[in-house]
Amino acid sequence: MADTSHLELREQFSTPEQQRESAISGMWIFIVTELMLFGGLFVAFTVYRLRYPAAFTRGSSEMEYWMGALNTGILISSSLTMSLAEYFVAQNKSMRGAILLLVTILLGAAFLGIKFTEYYLHFHDHKMPAFGFEETGPFAPQVQLFFVFYYVMTGLHSLHLLIGIGLVFFMFVPTALRSLNAEYHTPLDNTSLYWHFIDVIWVFLFAIFYIPGAHIR
Amino acid sequence: MATHMLPETAARNYLNEEDGIFSWLLTTDHKRIALLYTFSITLLFFLGGAFAVLMRLNLLSPHGAIVGLETYNKLFTMHGVIMVWFFLIPSIPNTIGNFVLPMAVGAKDLAFPKLNLLSWYLFMLGAFVAIYSIFRGGVDTGWTFYTPLSTTYAMGYVVSAAMGVFISGFSSILTGLNFMVTIHRMRAPGMTWFRMPIFCWSMYATSVIFVLATPILAITLILICIERVFRVGVFDPALGGDPLLFQHMFWFYSHPAVYIMVLPAMAVVSEIIPTFSRKPIFGYKAVAFSSLGIAFLGFLVWGHHMFVAGISVYSALAFSFLSYAVAVPSAIKVFNWTATMYHGSVSLETPMLYAIGFIGLFTIGGMTGLMLAALGIDVHVTDTYFVVAHFHYIMVGGAVMGFLGGIHFWWPKISGKMYPEFLAKLSALIIFFGFNLTFFPQFILGYMGMNRRYGSYAPEFQNLNVLSTAGASILGVGYILPLCYLIWSWKYGPVAPPNPWRATGLEWKTNSPPPKHNFDETPLVTWKAYEFEAQKEELNLG
Amino acid sequence: MTEQHPSLMTIALTWFGLLGLTLLTSLLGLVNLGAMNPTVAVIIAAVQASLIALFLMHALKGPALIRVIAAGGVLWFLIMMVLTLTDFITRGWLLPFGK
Numbered sequence: 083m084a085d086t087s088h089l090e091l092r093e094q095f096s097t098p099e100q101q102r103e104s105a106i107s108g109m110w111i112f113i114v115t116e117l118m119l120f121g122g123l124f125v126a127f128t129v130y131r132l133r134y135p136a137a138f139t140r141g142s143s144e145m146e147y148w149m150g151a152l153n154t155g156i157l158i159s160s161s162l163t164m165s166l167a168e169y170f171v172a173q174n175k176s177m178r179g180a181i182l183l184l185v186t187i188l189l190g191a192a193f194l195g196i197k198f199t200e201y202y203l204h205f206h207d208h209k210m211p212a213f214g215f216e217e218t219g220p221f222a223p224q225v226q227l228f229f230v231f232y233y234v235m236t237g238l239h240s241l242h243l244l245i246g247i248g249l250v251f252f253m254f255v256p257t258a259l260r261s262l263n264a265e266y267h268t269p270l271d272n273t274s275l276y277w278h279f280i281d282v283i284w285v286f287l288f289a290i291f292y293i294p295g296a297h298i299r
Numbered sequence: 300m301a302t303h304m305l306p307e308t309a310a311r312n313y314l315n316e317e318d319g320i321f322s323w324l325l326t327t328d329h330k331r332i333a334l335l336y337t338f339s340i341t342l343l344f345f346l347g348g349a350f351a352v353l354m355r356l357n358l359l360s361p362h363g364a365i366v367g368l369e370t371y372n373k374l375f376t377m378h379g380v381i382m383v384w385f386f387l388i389p390s391i392p393n394t395i396g397n398f399v400l401p402m403a404v405g406a407k408d409l410a411f412p413k414l415n416l417l418s419w420y421l422f423m424l425g426a427f428v429a430i431y432s433i434f435r436g437g438v439d440t441g442w443t444f445y446t447p448l449s450t451t452y453a454m455g456y457v458v459s460a461a462m463g464v465f466i467s468g469f470s471s472i473l474t475g476l477n478f479m480v481t482i483h484r485m486r487a488p489g490m491t492w493f494r495m496p497i498f499c500w501s502m503y504a505t506s507v508i509f510v511l512a513t514p515i516l517a518i519t520l521i522l523i524c525i526e527r528v529f530r531v532g533v534f535d536p537a538l539g540g541d542p543l544l545f546q547h548m549f550w551f552y553s554h555p556a557v558y559i560m561v562l563p564a565m566a567v568v569s570e571i572i573p574t575f576s577r578k579p580i581f582g583y584k585a586v587a588f589s590s591l592g593i594a595f596l597g598f599l600v601w602g603h604h605m606f607v608a609g610i611s612v613y614s615a616l617a618f619s620f621l622s623y624a625v626a627v628p629s630a631i632k633v634f635n636w637t638a639t640m641y642h643g644s645v646s647l648e649t650p651m652l653y654a655i656g657f658i659g660l661f662t663i664g665g666m667t668g669l670m671l672a673a674l675g676i677d678v679h680v681t682d683t684y685f686v687v688a689h690f691h692y693i694m695v696g697g698a699v700m701g702f703l704g705g706i707h708f709w710w711p712k713i714s715g716k717m718y719p720e721f722l723a724k725l726s727a728l729i730i731f732f733g734f735n736l737t738f739f740p741q742f743i744l745g746y747m748g749m750n751r752r753y754g755s756y757a758p759e760f761q762n763l764n765v766l767s768t769a770g771a772s773i774l775g776v777g778y779i780l781p782l783c784y785l786i787w788s789w790k791y792g793p794v795a796p797p798n799p800w801r802a803t804g805l806e807w808k809t810n811s812p813p814p815k816h817n818f819d820e821t822p823l824v825t826w827k828a829y830e831f832e833a834q835k836e837e838l839n840l841g
Numbered sequence: 842m843t844e845q846h847p848s849l850m851t852i853a854l855t856w857f858g859l860l861g862l863t864l865l866t867s868l869l870g871l872v873n874l875g876a877m878n879p880t881v882a883v884i885i886a887a888v889q890a891s892l893i894a895l896f897l898m899h900a901l902k903g904p905a906l907i908r909v910i911a912a913g914g915v916l917w918f919l920i921m922m923v924l925t926l927t928d929f930i931t932r933g934w935l936l937p938f939g940k
Contacts, residue, residue: 094408094485096821103904104410104484110907111476111510114914118514121918122548126522126533128922129544129929131879137539151867155860158889162856165847165897172846212529224539230531234522278898282890289866289882296870297878483906511917547925598920602928613937614928 090266102268109272113279120238120283127231127290130224137221141228142295144209146200150292153196154285160189161281164250168274171257174264180257183250186277190247197240204229232291239283246280249273312715312812327412328815330713333398335419340386340394341782343426347381350374352775355737355768361761363754371754372439373455379442384464385426387698388556391563392474392509393422395705396502398713400478402806402813403496405487405822410480414473422470429463432456441752443553446534446545450526458527461520468513468520471559475509478502487805489824493587496804496828497580500587501566504594508555508562512598516552519545543609550601558597561661561693562590564701565632568654571708572636574802575651576643579829582635589628589635596625606677615674622672629665633658648800649723653704656731660696664689667742682752685745691738703730703781710785711795715812718788722780730777736770801838803829845902855896862889 095101131138167182201210208216209229217225253273256262262270313330323331354374357365366374401409409415432438438455440448449457482503486495523545526532534540573580580586602610602618610618636658645651667689670676680686710718740763745751749760756764798807809818826833847855866885874881895901900911 092412093816094406094410094412100484104480106903107483107906107910108411108476108480110910111479112472114910114917115472115476115510115514117914117918118511118921119518121921122515122518122551124918125922125925126544126548129541129925130533130539132926132929134539135876147867147870151863154863154867158856158859158863161859161893161897162852165852165855166849169846169849169852211531215531221539223537226531227533227538227540230533230538234525234533275898278893282893285863285886285889285893286883289886290879293866293870293882294879297873511914515921541929543928547928551921551925598917599924602924610928611931611934613931613934617924617927 098266105268105272106275109275113275116242116279116283120235123231123235123238124286124290127235130227130231131290134221134224134227137224138228139295139298140219140221141225141232142291142293143298144204144207145232145292145295146203147292147296149196149200150288153193154288156189156193156196157281157284160186160193161278163189164274164277167257168267168270171262171267171270172264176257176260176263179262179270180254183254183257187247187250187254190243190250194240194243194247197236201233236287236291239280239287242283243280246273246277249276311814312810313815314715314812316815325416327408327416329397329401329409329412329415330813330815332412332415332419333394333396334713336389336393336397336422339419339423339426340390343381343385344390344778346430347378347386348775348778350378350381351771354378355771357754358756358764359761359768361756361758366754368754369439370437372441372752373437375752376438376441376455376460377433380429380438380460380464382694383442383556383560384467385422385429387560387694388471389422389467389474390560390698390702391567391705392478392502392505392559393418393470395567395702395709396474396478396505396563399709399804399806400499400502401481401485402809402817403499403804404482404485405490405805405818405824406481406485407816407818409477410485411473411477414477418470418473418477421473422467425463425465425467425470427463428466429460432459432463435459443549444520444523444545445549446523446526446542447536450523450532450534451530458524461524465517465520468517471509471513475506475513478506479510482506487822487824489822490805493584494824494827497569497583497586497590498566498804501562501569501590504590505559505562505566507591507594508559508597512552512555512559515548516556519548519552522548543605546605546608547601550604551598554601554604555594555597557690557693558593560698561701562593564657564661564698564705565590567701567705567708568636568657569632570802570804571650571654571704572639573829573831574708574800575648575654576640576645577831578639578643579827579831580635581638581641582631583828585631586635589631592628593625596621596628600625603672603677606674607681619672619674623669626665626669626672629661633662633665647724649718649720649727650704650708650800652724652727652731653700653707656727657697657700657704660692660700660731660734664692664697667692680745682750683745684741684749684751687751688738688741688745691741695738696734700730703727706781706785708800709806710788711799712806712811712813714789714792715795715810716788716792717795717799718781718792719784722784726777726780726784729773729780733770733773733775733777737767737774738770740764740767740770798838801831803831803834803838845899847896847899847902851896855892858892859889862892 091098092101163182163186167179167186170182171179204210205213208214211226211230211233215226250273253262253270257270313328326332353366357363357371363371435456438457438460440453440457444461482499522533526534534542534545569580569586600618600622602614603622606615671686671689707718707723744760744763749756795811797809797811805822862885866882869881894911900907
């Protein structure tokens, strides 16, 4: 058993294993709360999608399809680098882990850059509700409804991604300083869980916003 | 009386371990945080109660005796918002739950003590933001924030009230998370799931609801704030939105929320009844699984708040059936508590009075709930005082009585002092009488057709309204008495022994008040819960 | 430490799988599958989510409690979805299981 005398065992715990397992279980419960948070929006979206299929398909056709697909690839790759970071830190190769965390941050930032470019393009085309939204043709109000969901759901996702980038940065410093290492890396593991969850949400967002109207662009 | 605690160790406890305001404001000790919460929710209870007093005074006259109709709308809204989110939801979990749960499982603290402190600060922040909306002029949408009134037409401070509730929701989520991990990972050696007191099972079930339901409230409140601020949103019929979607999302949280309010009271009753009957709880596993059953089924019934709102008949049928189903585990608990008392050696100390009161009043509330679950009856009495009476029987007759019973039961442990028994019994009886006089007439009023949320009413309803207001005054006196004598007893009450009730939980095996780390040595549990007979000698010693 | 981490191979394969599924769903999106487009997309997303949860979030190899928590969350989301939709889907029905 490695020397854990310098490990911060909090007073309420009896063993480091108990502390670690508690932290990981707590993080998973938190992730379930986030699942329910986004879940409410997915349920609401589904209700309207079933009611207004033509309008929602039309709204979807106005998405920047390849930017969305590229973003999906970027976020998936950031999950790769995050998992690799976790792997190397657990192998006591914290410097390699730290570099991978930096790459994760860069990929996350790239995602946000593309996302905000999309937002700007939509704004420019008068597809931003409450900011000069214009739409003609049948079911125009329902197309606006689609866009309200688009902004709220991807906006909430982007907010979570921004928080995630902050968390990864908070992990970068101790990892680079090697205080997160093979013996103790629970905060990094939890940050990784959060990051992967953001990826999970995104793949569903891509599926419901970008794909349905892609074939009629 | 005989005690096997050394006088020196009894003197050092969590209350005097550290001094100064920051040792309280920056504490991570679950016991101190429980007291911080107790202080806050007591203030908020009396604030919510003040709104109720104004409402009942106003209803003395058919034309509204003291306030105009718009003000009346604000009164019932703020009464609801404060009582639901800033009193009932946090009450037992964050006071008694915080204090007792870690000790009951034999732990030194909760799994995440700093998150526990954070949850109190978030609660306070939420309360301030919600109260801000009161001082700026109030909200008049009802605590249910229905659209399109809340999103489009209401003139009050909807966004700040909603944001106050939103912030306090994080406090709930953190508490639920903390309790769940504590029960899963921090039980003392030998304390298997089926050796835990029922209190822990019910608090676990409550925590599951905290964690799964509260996020839906959060997202729903965000959506109405977005719609109100940006004037475009997903509930707006002009865009094809459906106001009923709001109601589905709101009640998906708010129905389980009522089980957040009642399960902890059941947890308390499940400790009091065996102790004051000197018998193990009847049907331990049935009661334990019923707690989980209530939590699960409670998520499947929310549509019964929407029977007349426009949902489909088939959906209404499904929700009606499921609402009948959720009564079954509650009934099992009532039967089992009663069976626990049967042939037990029952003594009627104050906590037991509250527990027995709970059983009776919760049963009335529950039975009238079944009446409301029947579509035919609901169509007649929905949005009348019948519903108001029903939920007050559960919330006040049930949850508040449970809260008071628990406070009295654990008072010696928390404060190290005994409360005055005669005065406490008297208060319990005053509360019981005042409560029934306040709310029973409301069943009749509702059945006769008096609408809820109306600041004025038809003259034939006046007599019963006057009776109800008279009851409310008595009830108010009943609440003020414990506030006074409990505070008095903190300083002047007789010193309490470690286990005045000869109860069997782990928390009773340590001093009153407990030391900061709860136990001098980690307990090793080799016994089942409620073993009054087997532990008779040990219990009679302390 | 006693906990298991996925191997480099597992991580890499998962990544390839996820990218492959992304490519698949992006290409399928360009094909007119009628009403099935969104359904297929969501199914592929669900497969991707499962890969992420099982292999990258250690749900497969981790303690049983984690799987219970994750499954519970998914179950509750589905309860909310299905029971809410029963209202909206049956709104116009005069007879059961029909219009």
